Amino acid sequence: MSGMTEIDRQRRPGPRIEEVARLAGVSKSTVSRVINGEQYVSAKARDAVHTAITHLRYSPNQAARSLAGSKANAIALIVSEQGSRVLGDPFFAGMLRGVHAELAGRHVQLLLVLSQPRDHDDLLSYLASGHADGALLVSLHGDDPLPRRLHEIGLPVVACGRPLGASAVPFVDSDNFTGGLDAVRHLVSLGRTRIATVTGPRDMAAGIDRLSGWRRGLAEAELPDDLVAEADFTPESGARAMTELLDRAPDVDAVFVAADITAVGVLQVLHARGKQVPEDVAVVGFDDSLLASTATPPLTTVRQDIEQLGRTMTWRLLGELAGETGLPPSLLLPTSLVRRASA
Amino acid sequence: MSGMTEIDRQRRPGPRIEEVARLAGVSKSTVSRVINGEQYVSAKARDAVHTAITHLRYSPNQAARSLAGSKANAIALIVSEQGSRVLGDPFFAGMLRGVHAELAGRHVQLLLVLSQPRDHDDLLSYLASGHADGALLVSLHGDDPLPRRLHEIGLPVVACGRPLGASAVPFVDSDNFTGGLDAVRHLVSLGRTRIATVTGPRDMAAGIDRLSGWRRGLAEAELPDDLVAEADFTPESGARAMTELLDRAPDVDAVFVAADITAVGVLQVLHARGKQVPEDVAVVGFDDSLLASTATPPLTTVRQDIEQLGRTMTWRLLGELAGETGLPPSLLLPTSLVRRASA
DNA sequence: CTGAAAGCGCTTACAG
DNA sequence: CTGAAAGCGCTTACAG
Numbered sequence: 001m002s003g004m005t006e007i008d009r010q011r012r013p014g015p016r017i018e019e020v021a022r023l024a025g026v027s028k029s030t031v032s033r034v035i036n037g038e039q040y041v042s043a044k045a046r047d048a049v050h051t052a053i054t055h056l057r058y059s060p061n062q063a064a065r066s067l068a069g070s071k072a073n074a075i076a077l078i079v080s081e082q083g084s085r086v087l088g089d090p091f092f093a094g095m096l097r098g099v100h101a102e103l104a105g106r107h108v109q110l111l112l113v114l115s116q117p118r119d120h121d122d123l124l125s126y127l128a129s130g131h132a133d134g135a136l137l138v139s140l141h142g143d144d145p146l147p148r149r150l151h152e153i154g155l156p157v158v159a160c161g162r163p164l165g166a167s168a169v170p171f172v173d174s175d176n177f178t179g180g181l182d183a184v185r186h187l188v189s190l191g192r193t194r195i196a197t198v199t200g201p202r203d204m205a206a207g208i209d210r211l212s213g214w215r216r217g218l219a220e221a222e223l224p225d226d227l228v229a230e231a232d233f234t235p236e237s238g239a240r241a242m243t244e245l246l247d248r249a250p251d252v253d254a255v256f257v258a259a260d261i262t263a264v265g266v267l268q269v270l271h272a273r274g275k276q277v278p279e280d281v282a283v284v285g286f287d288d289s290l291l292a293s294t295a296t297p298p299l300t301t302v303r304q305d306i307e308q309l310g311r312t313m314t315w316r317l318l319g320e321l322a323g324e325t326g327l328p329p330s331l332l333l334p335t336s337l338v339r340r341a342s343a
Numbered sequence: 344m345s346g347m348t349e350i351d352r353q354r355r356p357g358p359r360i361e362e363v364a365r366l367a368g369v370s371k372s373t374v375s376r377v378i379n380g381e382q383y384v385s386a387k388a389r390d391a392v393h394t395a396i397t398h399l400r401y402s403p404n405q406a407a408r409s410l411a412g413s414k415a416n417a418i419a420l421i422v423s424e425q426g427s428r429v430l431g432d433p434f435f436a437g438m439l440r441g442v443h444a445e446l447a448g449r450h451v452q453l454l455l456v457l458s459q460p461r462d463h464d465d466l467l468s469y470l471a472s473g474h475a476d477g478a479l480l481v482s483l484h485g486d487d488p489l490p491r492r493l494h495e496i497g498l499p500v501v502a503c504g505r506p507l508g509a510s511a512v513p514f515v516d517s518d519n520f521t522g523g524l525d526a527v528r529h530l531v532s533l534g535r536t537r538i539a540t541v542t543g544p545r546d547m548a549a550g551i552d553r554l555s556g557w558r559r560g561l562a563e564a565e566l567p568d569d570l571v572a573e574a575d576f577t578p579e580s581g582a583r584a585m586t587e588l589l590d591r592a593p594d595v596d597a598v599f600v601a602a603d604i605t606a607v608g609v610l611q612v613l614h615a616r617g618k619q620v621p622e623d624v625a626v627v628g629f630d631d632s633l634l635a636s637t638a639t640p641p642l643t644t645v646r647q648d649i650e651q652l653g654r655t656m657t658w659r660l661l662g663e664l665a666g667e668t669g670l671p672p673s674l675l676l677p678t679s680l681v682r683r684a685s686a
Numbered sequence: 687c688t689g690a691a692a693g694c695g696c697t698t699a700c701a702g
Numbered sequence: 703c704t705g706a707a708a709g710c711g712c713t714t715a716c717a718g
Contacts (some may be wrong), residue, residue: 012471016695027705032697040703059472063415064695066514067404069712091434109474110455112420114443129357131452138493198388235637265639271639294578294607296614296639360713370689375713383687407711410694688718695710702704 098310180213441653459474581608
C-alpha cells in the first residue's frame with residue numbers, strides 16, 4: 001500500500017445532524033428518521049426537520065451513514081474487459097446515462113469500477129467488504145466468470161446482456177433474437193432472396209441471438225441460410241467478412257450485419273467492389289448508433305434502447321436491494337427497425 | 344427524501360482491522376499505519392501485518408476510514424451539461440479511461456456525478472459536506488459557473504479544457520491553437536490557397552483556440568482568412584456550414600474542420616455537391632476519433648490524446664490533494680497531425 | 687517505533 | 703411517535 005496517495009486531512013465545515021436536531025427542537029434520532037423517510041414520525045416533527053435542513057443546507061455525511069447503517073448506499077458499475085475497450089463504445093455511454101437517470105433522486109452513489117480479469121480477486125474482496133450494496137455488470141464476453149462469482153458471494157448483481165452458460169445471474173438484455181428476425185423479414189419484404197449475415201462474436205449472447213433471429217427469418221421465408229461470415233463488432237472484421245461473402249456468393253443481394261460499427265466495414269468493401277447500396281446489396285445494421293445515421297448511405301438498422309437497458313438494470317437491482325419480491329429474474333427489452341437508405 | 348430507496352441492512356462478514364492486528368501480533372494502530380503507508384513502522388511489524396492482511400483477505404472499510412480520517416478517499420468526476428450529451432461522446436470515454444488508469448493502485452474511488460445547471464446548488468452542498476476530496480470537471484460550455492463556484496468553496500478542482508473568462512481554476516487542455524496551426528500548415532504545404540474553416544462553438548475554448556490557430560496559419564502563409572463558417576460539433580451543423588462556404592466561395596480548395604464529428608457532415612455535403620476529396624477540396628478534422636478512420640475517405644486529422652488528458656488531470660488533482668507544491672497551475676498537451684486520405 | 691483511548695457522524699434497537 | 707445510549711470500523715493525537 002506504499003503507493004497510496006496521501007490526501008491531507010482537513011475537516012470540512014458544514015452542519016452536523018446535531019445542529020439540525022437542535023434547530024428543529026427534536027432528537028438526532030428523529031432527524032435521522034426523517035432523513036431516511038421512515039413512517040413513524042409526526043408531521044410536525046417532519047416539517048420542523050425539513051425546515052432546519054433547508055435552512056442549514058445540511059447534507060448528511062455518507063461515510064457515517066454507511067458505517068452506522070452497515071450499508072454502502074452505493075452501487076458499483078463494473079466494466080469487466082481486457083483493456084476496457086467498452087468505454088469507447090457509444091453503448092457504454094448510453095448505459096451510463098440510463099443508470100444515472102434511474103439513480104437520480106435516490107441517495108445512492110455510483111461507483112465506477114473497471115476491472116481486468118486478473119484483478120478479479122481484488123475486486124471480489126473489495127466488494128465483499130461492503131463497499132457497494134450491489135453491482136451492475138457490463139462484461140462484454142460471455143465466458144467471464146465474474147458475474148457468477150459475485151452472485152456466489154451473495155452480492156446482488158444484474159448483468160447487462162444474457163450471460164452464457166447455465167447461470168442464475170439476473171440480467172437485462174435487448175431482444176436480440178426478434179431484432180435479427182425483424183431485419184430479415186424486412187429484407188424479405190423488399191424481395192431479397194440471397195440474404196447473408198455478418199455476425200457478432202460467438203462468445204457473446206448478442207452475437208449468438210442475432211444470428212438465431214436471422215436463421216429463423218430465413219426459415220420462415222423458406223430461403224437458404226448458408227451465407228454466414230463471422231466478425232467481432234469491429235469495422236475491420238466487417239470488411240473481411242463482406243469480402244469473403246462476395247467471393248463466395250457473388251449473387252448476394254442483402255446482408256444483415258450484427259452491429260452498425262461492423263456495417264461500416266461492410267459498406268466500405270461494397271463500395272470498393274462497385275456494388276450499389278441498396279440497389280445491388282441491401283444492408284441492415286444493428287444498434288442505431290450515431291454511425292448508422294452518418295454512414296454512406298445512412299443505415300437501416302435495428303434500434304436497441306441502451307439507455308432504457310441501463311435504467312431497467314438499475315431498477316431491477318434497486319428493487320432487489322429494497323427487498324422487493326416477485327421481481328422478474330431477467331428482462332428482455334424490445335427492439336425496433338429504423339428505416340433509412342441502405343435497405 | 345421520501346423517494347429514497349431502502350437498502351436492507353445486512354452485515355457483511357469479512358475480517359476487521361482487529362483480527363488483522365491479533366494475527367499479526369500488533370495493535371490496531373500499527374495495522375492502520377501499515378495500511379496507510381506511514382514511515383515509522385518497523386520492517387518486522389510491517390511484514391507481519393502484510394502477511395496477516397493477505398492471509399485474511401482483509402480489505403479496509405472505506406466508510407470507517409473516511410469517517411475517522413475526515414476525508415472521503417474519493418474524487419468526483421463531474422459532468423456538467425444540459426442533457427449530459429457528453430456521455431455519448433467518445434471524448435468522454437477516453438477521459439474516463441485516463442482517469443481510471445491514473446487512479447489504479449491508489450486507494451481513491453471514482454464518483455461519477457452528472458449535474459444539470461439547475462442542480463448545481465445541491466451538488467455544491469453535497470461536495471461541501473466532504474463526499475469527495477476533489478473534483479475533475481468535464482463541463483462542455485465555457486460559461487458554466489460551476490468550476491469557479493467549486494473553487495470558491497475550497498474544493499480542489501481541475502477542469503478539462505480551458506475555462507473561459509478570467510478564472511483561477513486549474514485546467515488541463517490540448518494545445519488546440521497549435522493543432523489548428525499545424526492543420527493549416529499541412530494544407531498550405533499541399534499547395535492549397537483558398538483554405539476555409541468550419542469552427543467549433545464560440546463559447547468553448549476548444550472552438551476558439553482552434554480557430555485562432557487556423558488564423559495564425561493563414562497569416563503565416565499570407566493567405567486570406569475570410570472563409571469562416573460556424574458549427575457546433577455536430578454533423579448537421581457541419582453540413583450547413585459547408586453548404587454556406589460552397590455557396591459563398593465556389594473556389595474553396597481546403598477546409599479545416601474543428602472536429603471529426605463535424606467533418607462527417609462536411610464530407611456528406613462535398614460528396615453531394617460532386618466535389619472530390621481531396622482532389623477538389625482537402626479536408627482536415629480534429630480529434631482523431633473513430634469516425635476519422637471510418638469516414639469516406641478516411642480523414643486526415645489533428646490527433647489529441649484524450650486519455651492522456653484524463654491522466655494528467657487526475658495526476659494534477661492528486662498532487663494537490665497530497666499537498667505537493669510547485670504544481671503547474673495549468674497544462675497544455677501536445678497534438679499531432681495524422682495523415683490519411685482526405686488531405 | 688508502538689499501544690490505549692477518544693472520537694469521526696451517523697443509525698438502530700431499546701425503552702417509553 | 704420519540705429520545706438516550708450504544709456502536710459501526712476505522713484514524714489520530716497523546717504518551718511512552
